[in-house]
Amino acid sequence: EDKVVQSPLSLVVHEGDTVTLNCSYEVTNFRSLLWYKQEKKAPTFLFMLTSSGIEKKSGRLSSILDKKELFSILNITATQTGDSAIYLCAAYPSNTGKLIFGQGTTLQVKP
Amino acid sequence: DTAVSQTPKYLVTQMGNDKSIKCEQNLGHDTMYWYKQDSKKFLKIMFSYNNKELIINETVPNRFSPKSPDKAHLNLHINSLELGDSAVYFCASSTLGQPQHFGDGTRLSIL
DSSP: OOEEEEEOSEEEEETTOOEEEEEEEEOTTEEEEEEEEESSSSEEEEEEEOSTTOOEEETTEEEEEETTTTEEEEEEOSOOGGGOEEEEEEEEETTSOOOEEOOOEEEEEEO | OOSEEEEOSEEEEOTTOOEEEEEEEOSOOSEEEEEEEOTTOOEEEEEEEETTEEEEEOSOOTTEEEEEEETTEEEEEEOSOOGGGOEEEEEEEESTTSOOEEOOOEEEEEO
């Protein structure tokens, strides 16, 4: 059965810290891995990764995929209280449109 | 402009009732989805339509019936509501295989 597992499930840090969120996957005919940020309402898209070893970066956030070891990490540097959210990892198996989500990592950034 | 919009945002109703949730997207996407997010924030796909054709139909009670009148709309009708149906229901849309864009969710509470 296809599955995506995230760790840790929750994390509390202080502003300015750097955090690394982990996502491992076991997915048939893997095509891509996506990261989302969910605050109070809709999950919002962060990154989509399809190739191994190529880092994607947006401001203080970056992510990379390792297709050999079947995992991805999301890094957030110089965290701010506005980074507090649930971070969701999801994988696309084949091109069916069916996204398999992990259980999420809840990040709390304290002032 | 809201890209994916769902109505209503909140739905409080009694067990046994029938209710509908509506979703519309103005992104020109060809695929739309319904997800259920439980109390532990786990997002699980329920249905997906591509160009009005049902392409994903997960193991969901047949009290749940999706309907897509056109590519920009996907509705969800739920018959004989049960306590376990309480959750947040998210609509999403995408071009097939690309990042999915989510609505703000409909919080369904069954009394």
